[in-house]
Amino acid sequence: xxxxxxxxxxxxxxxAELCFEKTLASMAEQAPGIRWTVxxxxxxxxxxxxxxxxxxxxxxxxxxxxxxxxxxxxxxxxASFFRSRPQDVFWNPxxxxxxxxxxxFPTVTTFLDLGEYHVREKYDWKRMVFRKAICIPRSARRSAxxxxxxxxxxxxxxxxxxxxxxxxxxxxxxxxxxPPVPDARAVLAGALGGEVPGRFWFVPGRTDFVGKGLDxxxxxxxxxxxxxxxxxxxxxxxxxxxGAFLERLARIDAGRGRLRYLGRVPExxxxxxxRECFAVVLASRFExxxxxxLEAMDAGAxxxxxxxxxxxxxxxxxALLFPSGDAGALAACMARLRGxxxxxxxxxxxxxxxxxxxxWETCGREMLDVLRAAAGRGGKDVRP
Numbered sequence: 600x601x602x603x604x605x606x607x608x609x610x611x612x613x614x615a616e617l618c619f620e621k622t623l624a625s626m627a628e629q630a631p632g633i634r635w636t637v638x639x640x641x642x643x644x645x646x647x648x649x650x651x652x653x654x655x656x657x658x659x660x661x662x663x664x665x666x667x668x669x670x671x672x673x674x675x676x677x678a679s680f681f682r683s684r685p686q687d688v689f690w691n692p693x694x695x696x697x698x699x700x701x702x703x704f705p706t707v708t709t710f711l712d713l714g715e716y717h718v719r720e721k722y723d724w725k726r727m728v729f730r731k732a733i734c735i736p737r738s739a740r741r742s743a744x745x746x747x748x749x750x751x752x753x754x755x756x757x758x759x760x761x762x763x764x765x766x767x768x769x770x771x772x773x774x775x776x777x778p779p780v781p782d783a784r785a786v787l788a789g790a791l792g793g794e795v796p797g798r799f800w801f802v803p804g805r806t807d808f809v810g811k812g813l814d815x816x817x818x819x820x821x822x823x824x825x826x827x828x829x830x831x832x833x834x835x836x837x838x839x840x841x842g843a844f845l846e847r848l849a850r851i852d853a854g855r856g857r858l859r860y861l862g863r864v865p866e867x868x869x870x871x872x873x874r875e876c877f878a879v880v881l882a883s884r885f886e887x888x889x890x891x892x893l894e895a896m897d898a899g900a901x902x903x904x905x906x907x908x909x910x911x912x913x914x915x916x917x918a919l920l921f922p923s924g925d926a927g928a929l930a931a932c933m934a935r936l937r938g939x940x941x942x943x944x945x946x947x948x949x950x951x952x953x954x955x956x957x958x959w960e961t962c963g964r965e966m967l968d969v970l971r972a973a974a975g976r977g978g979k980d981v982r983p
Contacts, residue, residue, distance in 0.1 A: 600974055601634045603681070604690040605697050607663050608642040611836050613805065614890045615711055616643075617774035618748070619692045620650060625771075625963025626970075627652040636684060640664045670733060673700045688974040690966075694738030694745075695730045705743035705973045709966075710756045710765065712748075712887020712908065718810050722839060735760070744973045746966065749909035752887045768966050771959030773894035775866070783871035790861065790868045799830035800933070801876035801900070803869070803891045804883075806860070807838035812882025812905060814847065818926035819933060820858060821851045829937075831880075832872060833860045873898035878936055878943065881905065884923050889913045893957060896950030901943045903932045917949035 606619055627635060631653040639647055640663035647657040660680070662672035677700030691697055691708040695715070699706035713735075715727055722730070745765040747753035753765040780786050787795045800820075804811055813833070820831050833848075845860060852858040864872070873879065879895035881904040889910045895902050896917060904910050907923035914920065919936060921928035936942055 600632070600688070600971065601636070601686045602688050602690060602970060602974075603636040603638065603684070603686045604692060605638040605663075606643045606647055606692070607638075607640045607666075607669065607697075608646065609640075609666065610642075612646070613836065614774070614888075615693060615696070618711070618770055618888075618890075620646070621771060621774045621959050622692070622962055622966055623655070624650055624652055625959045626967050627655055629960070629963050630967055636686065638663060640669075666729075669697075670729070673698060674737075676700075678702050688970050690970060691738060691742065694742070695734050698734045698737035699741040701741075705976060706741060707744045707746065707969055707973050708738045708742040709768070710738075710745065710747045710752055710887070712752055712885065713755050713759055714810065714885035714887065714908070716755075716759050717885045717908075722810075743976060744969055746969055748888045749912055751909040751912055766965075766969055768962055768969065769957065770888055770890075771962050772897055772954050772957045773890045775869075775890075775894055777870035777873065777894070777898060778867055780867055780871045780874065783875045786867055786871040787875060790864060790871075791859075795875070796830040796857075798877045799832055799875075801872045801879050801895075802831060802833045802881070803872075803879065803894070804835045804881070805838035806833065806835055806841045806844050808840035808844040808847075810839060810884055812884050812907075812923070813844050815882040815905075815924065815926040815929055816880055817844075817847050817851050817858070819930040822926070822930045829877075830857050830859070832876075833858075834862065834864050834869065834872065836863055870898065873900045876900055878903055878933075878946075880929070880933070881910070882923075882929060883907050883910065886910050892918065893954045896954040899947050899951065901936065901946035902950060903929070903936065905929075915949075915953050917946060917953040919946070 635655040637647050637657045638660050639657045644657045644659045662668040681702045686704050689706040691699055691706050694708040694710045715730055739760045745762055746768045747756055747765050748770050750767045753767040756762055756765045784795050848858050878901040881891055884907050886908040892913050902918035904918050905923040906920045919932045921932045
């Protein structure tokens with residue numbers, strides 16, 4: 600079987616990109632007879648080549664270096680490209696970021712989430728228009744089959760996009776393999792430039808101020824009576840309304856150094872934060888999966904998270920859940936974790952067990968089943 604897909608990077612390599620790489624690696628290793636053509640831009644090509652996967656050819660397409668040119672190439676030039684490279688099936692790994700071209704072979708589209716239909720401020724207006732007016736409608740019209748990375752997202756796509764059947768293909772554990780850190784507090788002391796607080800909460804992930812619920816975390820931190828021992832550390836790449844996040848953080852912290860944004864940190868520091876924190880807090884208003892939940896559980900950190908999107912599905916009974924958007928409920932969960940003896944140990948134990956239920960091997964095998972079935976049905980009329 601000949602299969603093609605697309606992988607582009609524009610200055611960041613986050614969960615969606617790592618998810619693609621892990622799924623592709625699982626499929627290539629389980630089915631080395633498949634010949635893969637991966638359409639890449641300049642930034643992603645060396646990443647795909649470094650994976651060293653059997654049967655995978657990373658092909659550089661210059662128009663993919665720019666997101667607007669990428670859309671033009673997919674719409675108007677990709678069909679001619681594939682005339683000399685006929686395929687049996689195309690995997691569109693994110694139906695919100697890419698869309699199928701007008702080629703005569705079937706496409707399987709994966710939806711990561713449809714958060715733009717739930718959270719108005721999730722992205723800036725240009726990205727919202729690009730996703731809702733260009734990518735998603737074309738993905739829905741032009742694909743022969745659909746998958747989603749969680750049962751919640753599958754049901755969401757069926758309801759919002761009026762699709763007949765979207766197959767859930769759950770992801771594996773976090774694609775970040777965190778290194779062991781023999782002296783985590785020493786690593787943190789170096790990263791913080793001073794003493795490590797006796798108790799701190801950790802908030803990983805991109806700093807989308809509203810989408811990731813950072814406003815709620817800051818509000819909850821402001822309600823805790825000014826406990827100087829309860830520091831909150833934020834890490835991750837800058838997201839939507841990052842400036843508003845920093846402004847609110849500075850106002851609530853009032854120069855005490857209790858609330859800190861550490862930026863993107865090295866993997867040893869990230870590992871140390873997970874292992875030494877009092878708990879991980881995730882307050883997203885929407886999630887299509889939620890890798891940080893499993894990442895925290897695998898590292899042995901208790902988790903407090905919202906009930907938004909797929910988070911309850913991923914967390915199960917191994918986290919404290921609060922209603923999305925409710926800062927008071929979040930503050931109550933934090934207080935409960937501080938005050939209830941044995942709760943942190945119970946959450947840690949459940950979390951480690953929960954994280955073991957997710958498998959990249961299973962993810963790859965189920966994705967291969969969908970691709971093979973679509974390829975077996977042959978081409979379909981390509982709708983505009």
